[in-house]
Amino acid sequence: xxxxxxxxxxxxxxxxxxxxxxxxxxxxxxxxxxxxxxxxxxxxxxxxxxxxxxxxxxxxxxxxxxxxxxxxxxxxxxxxxxxxxxxxxxxxxxxxxxxxxxxxxxxxxxxxxxxxxxxxxxxxxxxxxxxxxxxxxxxxxxxxxxxxxxxxxxxxxxxxxxxxxxxxxxxxxxxxxxxxxxxxxxxxxxxxxxxxxxxxxxxxxxxxxxxxxxxxxxxxxxxxxxxxxxxxxxxxxxxxxxxxxxxxxxxxxxxxxxxxxxxxxxxxxxxxxxxxxxxxxxxxxxxxxxxxxxxxxxxxxxxxxxxxxxxxxxxxxxxxxxxxxxxxxxxxxxxxxxxxxxxxxxxxxxxxxxxxxxxxxxxxxxxxxxxxxxxxxxxxxxxxxxxxxx
Amino acid sequence: xxxxxxxxxxxxxxxxxxxxxxxxxxxxxxxxxxxxxxxxxxxxxxxxxxxxxxxxxxxxxxxxxxxxxxxxxxxxxxxxxxxxxxxxxxxxxxxxxxxxxxxxxxxxxxxxxxxxxxxxxxxxxxxxxxxxxxxxxxxxxxxxxxxxxxxxxxxxxxxxxxxxxxxxxxxxxxxxxxxxxxxxxxxxxxxxxxxxxxxxxxxxxxxxxxxxxxxxxxxxxxxxxxxxxxxxxxxxxxxxxxxxxxxxxxxxxxxxxxxxxxxxxxxxxxxxxxxxxxxxxxxxxxxxxxxxxxxxxxxxxxxxxxxxxxxxxxxxxxxxxxxxxxxxxxxxxxxxxxxxxxxxxxxxxxxxxxxxxxxxxxxxxxxxxxxxxxxxxxxxxxxxxxxxxxxxxxxxxxxxxxxxxxxxxxxxxxxxxxxxxxx
Ligand SMILES: Nc1ncnc2c1ncn2[C@@H]1O[C@H](COP(=O)(O)OP(=O)(O)O)[C@@H](O)[C@H]1O
Ligand SMILES: [Mg+2]
Numbered sequence: 001x002x003x004x005x006x007x008x009x010x011x012x013x014x015x016x017x018x019x020x021x022x023x024x025x026x027x028x029x030x031x032x033x034x035x036x037x038x039x040x041x042x043x044x045x046x047x048x049x050x051x052x053x054x055x056x057x058x059x060x061x062x063x064x065x066x067x068x069x070x071x072x073x074x075x076x077x078x079x080x081x082x083x084x085x086x087x088x089x090x091x092x093x094x095x096x097x098x099x100x101x102x103x104x105x106x107x108x109x110x111x112x113x114x115x116x117x118x119x120x121x122x123x124x125x126x127x128x129x130x131x132x133x134x135x136x137x138x139x140x141x142x143x144x145x146x147x148x149x150x151x152x153x154x155x156x157x158x159x160x161x162x163x164x165x166x167x168x169x170x171x172x173x174x175x176x177x178x179x180x181x182x183x184x185x186x187x188x189x190x191x192x193x194x195x196x197x198x199x200x201x202x203x204x205x206x207x208x209x210x211x212x213x214x215x216x217x218x219x220x221x222x223x224x225x226x227x228x229x230x231x232x233x234x235x236x237x238x239x240x241x242x243x244x245x246x247x248x249x250x251x252x253x254x255x256x257x258x259x260x261x262x263x264x265x266x267x268x269x270x271x272x273x274x275x276x277x278x279x280x281x282x283x284x285x286x287x288x289x290x291x292x293x294x295x296x297x298x299x300x301x302x303x304x305x306x307x308x309x310x311x312x313x314x315x316x317x318x319x320x321x322x323x324x325x326x327x328x329x330x331x332x333x334x335x336x337x338x339x340x341x342x343x344x345x346x347x348x349x350x351x352x353x354x355x356x357x358x359x360x361x362x363x364x365x366x367x368x369x370x371x372x373x374x375x376x377x378x379x380x381x382x383x384x385x386x387x388x389x390x
Numbered sequence: 391x392x393x394x395x396x397x398x399x400x401x402x403x404x405x406x407x408x409x410x411x412x413x414x415x416x417x418x419x420x421x422x423x424x425x426x427x428x429x430x431x432x433x434x435x436x437x438x439x440x441x442x443x444x445x446x447x448x449x450x451x452x453x454x455x456x457x458x459x460x461x462x463x464x465x466x467x468x469x470x471x472x473x474x475x476x477x478x479x480x481x482x483x484x485x486x487x488x489x490x491x492x493x494x495x496x497x498x499x500x501x502x503x504x505x506x507x508x509x510x511x512x513x514x515x516x517x518x519x520x521x522x523x524x525x526x527x528x529x530x531x532x533x534x535x536x537x538x539x540x541x542x543x544x545x546x547x548x549x550x551x552x553x554x555x556x557x558x559x560x561x562x563x564x565x566x567x568x569x570x571x572x573x574x575x576x577x578x579x580x581x582x583x584x585x586x587x588x589x590x591x592x593x594x595x596x597x598x599x600x601x602x603x604x605x606x607x608x609x610x611x612x613x614x615x616x617x618x619x620x621x622x623x624x625x626x627x628x629x630x631x632x633x634x635x636x637x638x639x640x641x642x643x644x645x646x647x648x649x650x651x652x653x654x655x656x657x658x659x660x661x662x663x664x665x666x667x668x669x670x671x672x673x674x675x676x677x678x679x680x681x682x683x684x685x686x687x688x689x690x691x692x693x694x695x696x697x698x699x700x701x702x703x704x705x706x707x708x709x710x711x712x713x714x715x716x717x718x719x720x721x722x723x724x725x726x727x728x729x730x731x732x733x734x735x736x737x738x739x740x741x742x743x744x745x746x747x748x749x750x751x752x753x754x755x756x757x758x759x760x761x762x763x764x765x766x767x768x769x770x771x772x773x774x775x776x777x778x779x780x781x782x783x784x785x786x787x788x789x790x791x792x793x794x795x796x797x798x799x800x801x802x803x804x805x806x807x808x809x810x811x812x813x
Contacts, residue, residue, distance in 0.1 A: 084712055104715040105724075117713035121731045130727070131717035182718065 032059040033096075034218055035081070035186060040090030042076055042242075050076050052242040054090070058220075058235070060185070063212055065221045067229040068239030069265070074222045077239075078188050081220065083107050094186065105134075110179035110187040110217075114194050116171045118163035124150070124174055125159035131182040149181040152211070169200045176208065180215070187212070190222045205232050226266050230254065238262050254313075259300060260388045263311035270312045270357050276301050276387065283382045286310055288352045294329050295382035300389040307390035314346075314360040316384040319376045320368060328379040333357070335374040345369065351378065442791075449784035452562040455554065458501045459488040463558040471552040476545075482534040490528060493520045507779050508564065508573070509553040515544040565785035589769070589786065596766040597793070599684060600748040606688045607695040607744045608737060615699035615736070620708070633696050641690065645757045648686040652676040652758070678760030686758050687748055694747060695740035702736030738805050746794055766790060 035058045042051035051073045058064050066074040079085040080092060083104030091098050099107055119127050128146040137145070150156045153173035163171055172192060179187055192208070193201045209232045212219045223229055229236045230250040237247045238261070246258045257263035264271070274288040276298070284298040286308060296310045318324050319333070336355055337348040344360050347370050351357040359378065361367055370376065400408040456463055461484035469477040492498040502516030522541050531537060538545040556574045557564060564574055571587040572579045581587070614633070618626045636644060651657050654673045662668040676682055706729060714724035752767035759765070766786060773783035 082712075082716055084715075104712070105718050105720055107716075108718070109716060111713065111716035113709050113713055115707070115709060117707070117709040119710060119713075119728055119732075130714070130719070134718045134720075134723055178717065 033057040034060040034062075034094070035220065036091075036093040037077070037081075038091045038093070040077075040080065040087045040092060042073070042080060042085065043088045049088075050242055051080075051087075054242075054244065056237065056244065056247070058218065060218055061216050063209065063219045063221065063232060063234045065223060065229040065233035065236045066239055067223055067226060067236050067265075070224055072239040073242040074224075074239050075190055078190050078220060078222055082109055082111055082188055108182075108184050108186075110182070110184035112175045112179045112187070112189040112192045114191045116163070116175040116192075118171055118174055118178070120163055122162075123159065124155070124161050124163065124166070127163070127174065128159075128178050128181050131178065135182060145181055149177040152180070153177045153207075168196055169204065172196060172204060173207075176211070180211075180217070184217070186218045186220070188220045188222075191224070192221075193223075193225075193228065201228070208232065230266070238265060240265070256299075257311065257386065257388070260309045260311065260390075263386065263388060268314050268358060268360070270314060270317070270351075272310050272312075272352055272354070272357075273390065274308060274310065276304050276306045276308050278304050284387055286387055290352045292331055292352055294331065294385065296385040296387040297383045299386045301387050308387045309390050310385050310387050312380055312385045314358040316380050317359045317378050318380060319359060319370070319378045321377070324379045325381050328381065330377040330379040333376050333378050335370045335372050335376060337372060338370050349376075349378065445784045446788050447784075448781055449565050449788045450561045450563065451781065452557060452564070453560055454501055454504050455558045456560055458492050458497050459485065459554070459558075461485075462488050462554070466551070466555045466558065469551065469555065471548060471555060474548065476535070476539075476548065477551055479533050479535045481551075482538050482545075483532060485538070486523065486526065486531075486534045487528060489519065489523050490526065493524055503778070505553055505557065507568070507782065508557060509549055511544065512550060512553065515542055515550065518542055519545075565781040566789070568782055569785045569789055589766070592764070592766045592769055593789070593793075595680075596749055599680060599687075599763075599765070600745050602684055603687050603691060603748045604695075604741050604745045606684065607692055608741065610688065611692055611695035611699055611740060612733075612737070615696050615703050618696070618700050619703035619706075630700075633693055636690065636693060641753060642757075644690060645686055645754050648682065648689070648758055649677060652682055652685065677758050678763065680759070680763045682758040682760070683755045683763035683765075686754050687751060690754060691744045691747055694743045698739035698743065699733065699736035702739070703733055706732045734805070738801065742798070742801065745797070749790060749794060 035056070037054045037056040040051060040054040041049055043049050054077060056064075066077060068074050076085060080087050081094075083099070083102065087100065092100060094107065094109075118124075119130070122130065125146055128149055129142050132142045132145060146159070147156065150159055153176055155170060155173050155177065158166065158170065158174075163174070166174065172195075175192065179189075189208075193204050196204060205228055208219075208221075221229075221232065230253070233250060235247060235249050236253050238245045238253065240261050246253060246262045248256070248258075253262065254267050257266060260271070263269050272286075272288055272294070274286045274294075277285040277287045277293065279285075279298050279301065282297060283295055284301065286294050286296050288294065294310065296308075301308050324330070331351055333349040333351045335347060336350050339346040339348070343363055345363060345367065347359045347361070348355070349357040349359060402408045402411040404411070462481060465481040465484040466477060469481060489498055492501065498516050498520045499513075502513040505516075506513035519538075519542055526537075544550055563579075567573055567579050568582075569589050571582050571590045573582050574580075618629055618633070621629065649656070653659070654675065654677075656677075658676065659668065659673045663670050663673065668674060676685070710728050710732070711724050714728040715721070719727065749765075750767050752765060752771050755763055755765045756768050756771075759768070767790075770783045770786050770790075773779045773786070
């Protein structure tokens with residue numbers, strides 16, 4: 001249906017092996033690198049660094065999401081890439097050439113803004129035609145491309161309308177079509193779905209991912225919504241305080257968080273604080289503050305005596321004795337609350353003196369339904385319990 | 391559902407048709423709202439609408455001839471000005487009777503003044519005759535024709551009688567004809583003699599100079615408004631005070647300041663002479679001409695252009711420019727294709743304000759305009775306060791009002807009045 005975008009079948013083949021995704025690919029020699037940030041820093045006021053030592057390298061065709069709390073510097077990174085802010089230090093490269101001194105309009109980067117920034121005085125068709133006009137593309141070509149881009153986002157019938165006559169979701173589609181109509185290789189999106197309601201947002205998440213894969217474009221996507229990041233991206237860069245805390249594919253990020261911030265920020269997470277007793281290869285023994293001992297996988301701890309925070313996902317906690325792994329250390333727990341959520345049960349427990357420990361279990365016929373006040377024992381596989389920085 | 395409930399009118403709970411109960415409910419609301427604004431409405435009506443109505447009426451009203459000389463007007467109906475002969479004895483007799491009454495009531499001089507607008511000299515004719523007619527006895531002194539002409543040969547002039555006959559109807563377009571340099575002649579309207587033509591020139595000059603003032607205001611205000619709209623709030627508020635500062639000084643002071651600046655012994659000329667750019671005996675003439683008026687009025691009206699522009703530009707988000715650039719537009723293209731069109735409502739609002747204000751301005755042109763830089767409003771002011779020809783002043787004002795309305799209409803057609811944001 002689409003002739004205008006060169007669909008890249010080699011897209012997947014272009015991707016490097018991400019099994020070790022957590023290493024930041026700072027190496028400029030990586031031939032597959034399309035977008036590269038090298039030691040980039042940014043300060044607005046000369047006092048505080050908003051972006052601190054950013055290193056990032058992404059291959060062509062990748063869908064990378066910058067995820068992080070508000071104010072962590074995501075937009076700033078995107079603006080530096082787009083050319084609207086200059087890096088205070090460091091190098092940004094696009095296709096191997098440094099773009100520090102290239103003005104925004106010559107970078108050929110498509111961009112979708114959070115408020116869409118559709119020109120209110122132009123019709124939808126004129127909005128889409130704008131990037132083609134400034135590129136001096138002939139009228140008939142222009143019309144063809146505009147029509148195809150509109151069809152691509154299923155908005156073919158709306159060319160004559162003004163942006164104000166469209167709903168939020170429709171405006172979003174037009175903003176997307178406008179960023180794609182001049183066939184950029186790189187598209188930046190800054191919280192493009194932030195203004196939409198939940199249902200529409202989920203639909204658009206799917207459509208954007210689908211479209212970007214079909215067209216083979218490289219996408220840098222910014223969001224503070226972790227579900228969005230996990231469902232859409234090839235890789236996610238978790239930002240905090242101007243630094244990338246972890247850069248990894250969604251599953252790695254969720255299952256193998258590298259530090260407490262990532263563990264807390266991505267998905268639901270239980271934290272227990274304690275001291276490392278001893279480290280034995282792939283496992284370590286952690287003594288919680290109330291004296292209980294648990295098994296964990298050492299991630300950010302190197303020696304006995306260190307303070308640590310262990311992180312366990314609620315769905316990896318087991319309280320059904322029959323399913324408990326053999327030889328696992330167990331903890332006593334008191335059921336505080338049982339929440340029926342339909343597909344799953346969410347149970348709040350009091351563990352090691354803290355009463356915000358959650359367990360998630362699938363609603364299955366043989367699943368036990370706990371009652372408040374009940375005393376139980378919980379356990380997990382040592383490898384699901386990660387000992388991270390304190 | 392039955393067909394009746396589908397097609398018939400919807401019935402409210404108490405059985406009346408829904409439309410009627412809604413109308414009743416709304417009427418009460420409307421009356422209450424109207425009562426709230428009634429005092430204000432009355433005030434506006436009394437102080438604004440009625441004076442304008444009165445002015446429009448005055449521009450065509452001409453009761454004075456009919457009221458002062460009722461019999462004469464009737465008698466004159468049979469007289470043909472083209473005959474070349476003064477009217478018959480009957481007319482003179484009627485005039486004597488009318489003037490006798492008018493002189494008693496001391497109204498004949500007012501009529502003289504009125505007719506003097508149309509034919510110079512009539513005023514003194516009426517005044518002088520008035521004194522003598524007082525002594526006449528209507529019953530015995532007939533015939534009057536010879537007596538009138540004997541008393542003052544002005545009464546034998548065809549022009550005098552023609553003027554009285556022409557202006558005898560209750561309503562006249564004479565003031566309007568006068569306003570466009572025409573007069574009532576023997577065969578309807580005709581152009582005034584060249585040396586009496588003044589108003590068309592003044593209208594044209596007023597339009598032209600108001601246009602120049604508006605354009606210079608646009609050119610000066612646009613960058614200022616842009617800077618104000620794009621600076622951080624604190625700085626822009628500071629600068630805003632500078633923009634508003636002129637409002638806090640008297641108009642006269644500001645205009646006089648321009649006199650100090652622009653006159654031949656003024657600051658600018660002195661500086662230029664001192665710098666050697668201008669010879670001492672060839673100082674620039676920058677005041678008491680059109681240049682002076684344009685400079686001073688541009689300065690005075692500038693805030694009226696900046697403020698609406700600023701308020702519009704403030705609403706244009708900077709992301710539009712960024713979006714345009716990300717789509718490949720150069721700085722200039724982004725400005726011209728994306729920013730500028732969105733700022734047009736501000737330009738439109740400012741232009742309407744400045745243009746309309748400058749059309750009606752008269753203090754500044756009076757002070758710095760000389761004879762070549764005065765506006766039509768100065769002429770109106772003259773007729774209101776010096777020559778007391780209110781009818782002509784009203785006609786000039788009515789034409790000005792019509793011009794403004796036509797321009798407003800044209801603006802609506804071209805740009806669209808919805809596109810104007812005044813605040
Ligand atoms: N134009 C600017 N001038 C000064 N400070 C800014 C500017 N833009 C962003 N900042 C600051 O930089 C930090 C990071 O902002 P931003 O990149 O927008 O974060 P995010 O997009 O992750 O929410 C914030 O503390 C913000 O206050
Ligand atoms: Mg942001």
